[in-house]
Amino acid sequence: MPVYRARTMPVVTVHRDTLLNSKLSSISRLLYAVLLASVDDDDVTMKDVAALVGVQDIGELRPYLDELIEAGVVEYADHHGQERVVTVHQLPLLPEQRSHVCVPCEECGDCSCGYLKGLCRTCDGICRVEASAEQDIARWKQQLEGGATYAIGQHAARLHRWDCPTLNSPEKSMAQLAAARPHARNGGFYWPRLPYLFTAEELRQKNSKKRRCAICGPDPL
Ligand SMILES: [Zn+2]
Ligand SMILES: [Zn+2]
Ligand SMILES: [Zn+2]
Structure with missing residues (x-):
């Protein structure tokens, strides 16, 4: 019996200690909340995120992303066959969880992290055909x-x-x-x-x- 989610709620939950972390700059604390709010929303691009937190362009986000990486709520990794991907976590990762490694597709070697880990969408489609x-x-x-x-x-x-x-x-x-x-x-x-x-x-x-x-x-x- 499949279970469906009725609808996604128009709210986002943030980690209190991260939002109140005085060691983080105000822009990086805002960036944390904006990134969480824009996850899964294809209409919000990184360019929009930059504008929403008040910096000129994506390149200027880097020091703030670094602060969030340090705080364990953001990972910034190369995925096979894709541009760099920013992953944002609601809860900070524990240090031992922090090394996100890309899981390449066993068939073609491209990144499969956004689909079934180990099998990318393209190769899954090929198998079905x-x-x-x-x-x-x-x-x-x-x-x-x-x-x-x-x-x-x-x-x-x-x-x-x-x-x-x-x-x-x-x-x-x-x-x-x-x-x-x-x-x-x-x-x-x-x-x-x-x-x-x-x-x-x-x-x-x-x-x-x-x-x-x-x-x-x-x-x-
Ligand atoms: Zn990947
Ligand atoms: Zn593949
Ligand atoms: Zn004929």
Whole structure:
């Protein structure tokens, strides 16, 4: 039984001793609160954060971030394949917790900290597409072995032989998948589905009146 969070509250909780820490500069105490408030809000950029705490640009935040790193509420780390990432903690980390190390993806080596640690979003997507490709090929082969030698094209306009050159085949789809792999990060990675195959009997029962493809010339029903 899944449990959903009803809604996020428009409040943020800060650590009292950090906010009242007189050793921190007033800007870094404000920065701590502003960073916590802007976590998960894609509309607030680091540039906005800089403006909100009253400094000119992101570069000028550095000494204040350093104060917060020292206080254990901010970490500033390189993540594989990404720009530097600021992590803010509500509660100060204990000294032994402070070395945040990036967890690279086991597949591609890029940072996976923002997703499943050890598997990045892109590689997880690739795994899913590959699994659906495998299933689709198995389904297609099973239909073919069961005597389904007719196919109806994508736009359902024509009746084809299963091996018509205008249809997707496991080989063609696998080649397209391999060619799309470098673009997986941009979302261009998907499985070109194989046609659904039918037996002559199934088509007769459906009373199919589709025109036969002139390229592959399937046997009349
Ligand atoms: Zn990382
Ligand atoms: Zn990966
Ligand atoms: Zn055809």
